[in-house]
Amino acid sequence: MASTIRRRRWASLLGVTALAVTAGGALACPAGASTNVDFATHCIPPAIAGLPPIDGTTTASIAVDNTSPKVGDTVTVTYTVVKPAANNPTALDLPADIMTPTGKVTLGGAQTGSFTVAGPKKNDPVPGNGTFPSFSMTGTFTVTDPGAITLSPGDYNIHTSYILELDTPCSVTDPPAPVSETITATAGTPVNTRAISLGSASGNAGDSVTVSGSNFTPGAPVTLAGRSGTAQTADTATATVGTDGTFSGSLTVNDKTTTGIVAYEGSAWSADLGAGPAAYVVNDTTPVPPGSQKLTTSVKAGTLSMTQAGDTVALSAVDFGQGGASTGALQTVTVKDFRGGPAGWSLTGKVTDFTGPGAKIDAGRLSWAPACATKAGSPSTCQAGSSGAVGGSGATLASTPDGTATGGEFTVDAGLSLDVPAFTPPGSYSGVLTLTLT
Structure with missing residues (x-):
């Protein structure tokens, strides 16, 4: 395994396009470690x-x-x-x-x-x-x-x-x-600022784990429960919150599929009244019967990454004295989410001002109409961002939500339109569009 972990935030400056009387863009995505x-x-x-x-x-x-x-x-x-x-x-x-x-x-x-x-x-x-x-x-x-x-x-x-x-x-x-x-x-x-911590992150089936909580409602009864993915298991226990909003209880974990532990107020799990899941693993101690062989395999988690079809975009020219929409299409971006787990992703973009011969076109004049397609078989479904201005503060190009099962491959496109003022001096204008994947 490499000695560093790439963050799920990418940025690397890919280039700048010079355009006649219009503007151009370049996609960017830097990486940190x-x-x-x-x-x-x-x-x-x-x-x-x-x-x-x-x-x-x-x-x-x-x-x-x-x-x-x-x-x-x-x-x-x-x-x-x-x-x-x-x-x-x-x-x-x-x-x-x-x-x-x-x-x-x-x-x-x-x-x-x-x-x-x-x-x-x-x-x-x-x-x-x-x-x-x-x-x-x-x-x-x-x-x-x-x-x-x-x-x-x-x-x-x-x-x-x-x-x-x-x-x-x-x-x-x-x-x-x-x-x-x-x-x-x-x-x-x-x-919700409720939080829990565990005395141990693993144990054998039938072991008890100490669950400690903070910022719960003073005096409230709390349910401690095992989770298998997003489903609650049959392993539950109760505790009572003290006057300072804290509690400590013990939960016996029998279900071998347990992946986490939650604590919540009320009769059923609620993200608004609960905390967790805190990661927990049940060790598989099942003995292998005589004459049998235990077969195991694993699925290796991958990364969240993006690539693009090119690094320059040539927008259409407009006439001096008339101005108007200088249009083009974003180079197709491919997002691959092979991390596994419940997290979705978000692809955002922001653009610089377009600079030219002694003048500039404000970044707020660039707008886009995003589109996103999901490859068949992907657990997640890609959602295109809203059409509108990109600007220097940025906007969402596409995203997938958090969920029980996430991941897959996605292609993201967008129609681009730069509103060029009527009497913008003739010449080539260029700006940089930076895309960030998190």
Whole structure:
């Protein structure tokens, strides 16, 4: 796995078009990368290995799907352990896809606390006593306060399911670990600031997990429940909120399909009166019957990306003294969403003023009429943005909503029209249209 994670925000300046008496555009999309950080880690090998604790260095990074959220937004976070501090604690070669990682991410700055993340059961083969491979874990948190919020990698656990069920927990020696990512949240009216955290991000079927909540209604009864995707499981428990808006309860998790845990006020789940899901994984400890073989596979998550058919757009010419609409078509943009998970995407654009021979045409005079098509078989359905001005502040070109199952391939187009003033000096005018995918 590469030593950096590309954010789901792309920008790279692709070019500028010179046009006779009209204007031209160029598409842009720059890319950023999260920061790898090193921190001292204390790992405890499984007791059966008979090994002393391991004090080493972990290299990790944090990436987010939104670096500029508003208060009340949910941010999806990916915690990647690029280089674990621990090795395979046994002399046995470990096969592929027997590792299930879980961990925590620590928040600082304008918002403090931590939340759980979990990864899929996926890994390359590990030789006996060899270094564990890189792995990634994802989770979400809700923004409750405006300002700069820092994200640091926290404790993590490597669970292996091969012959025996073994855990190798690794904790940050001097918490918090260095900051890997910083986001800037803007003020808004939070509809719901309730939040929960888990005592553990994983366990065996039948284990109990501690669920702690904050910002709930004082004195209210709260339901704790397991989630399998977007569906609630049969695993539930109750707790009562204290006078300070906090609670702590215990939930026994039996359903092996559990992917998260929620807490809510009222008789049924409501996003307005609940919090979560917090990521949680149930370890599969089902023994293989004699004479049988357990077959496993994995689906590898991909990335959110965009490409375009070209980097220049030539708009039609207009006459001096008459002006009017200088028209053309956006170079087709192809969006591929192979991340998996519940997050949709948004493709936005903004344009600079069009500059020419001693004059300019204001960015607000460029408008578009977006169109979006979804490739057959895609779980998501692309929605075109509204027709209207693009301008320097930007507008939405296309998007897909969050959902239970998301992803697919999409093509995005738009008719372009620049309203050129009647007596704009003759010459070539050019501007840059920047597209951002998040």
